Amino acid sequence: MDTSYDPCVFCEVMEGRADASLAYQDDVVIVVMDANPVNPGHALVIPRAHAMGLEDLDEEVGAHMWRVAQRVARGLRRSGLRCEGVNMFLGDGEVAFQKVFHAHVHVFPRFEGDNFVVDADCEPRDRRLLNQEAWVLREAMKAFTQGPSPVMLPHRAPRV
DSSP: OOOTTSOOHHHHHHTTSSOOOEEEEOSSEEEEEOSSOSSTTOEEEEESSOOSSGGGSOHHHHHHHHHHHHHHHHHHHHSSSOOSEEEEEOOOSGGGTOOSSSOOEEEEEEOTTOSOOOOOOOOOOOHHHHHHHHHHHHHHHTTTSSSOOOOOOOOOOOOO
């Protein structure tokens, strides 16, 4: 789906053309309450500069988003809102459940018996395949990481 021409509700919030319940702001990000929350206290950390997804997001802005998200999580635990745990989630692309194509991090409280479910059918992967995938990823990352890729030694579980 081409979303490049869809109006960005988060940019509209930044420009004052859409309502939002502001919890925090600085020069780089804002934190607003999600209008369709998983649970009360569900907040969104949104960069002021538009970036459709992670590929477009400045790394320093991304790092700042996660620092603020951690502070939001700490705040949720101290807020008095029901919060026995916290999830942080970033969907990057439509198949990853991204609904608004402006990068953002969801931070939401969790508690026993809430209705949020993550249902994945994960299977163990053969170490040879994992090592092969690690090599492919390492090679792909060379284009945008500084310095030589470190030599990766196989991790071995300690013998008991």
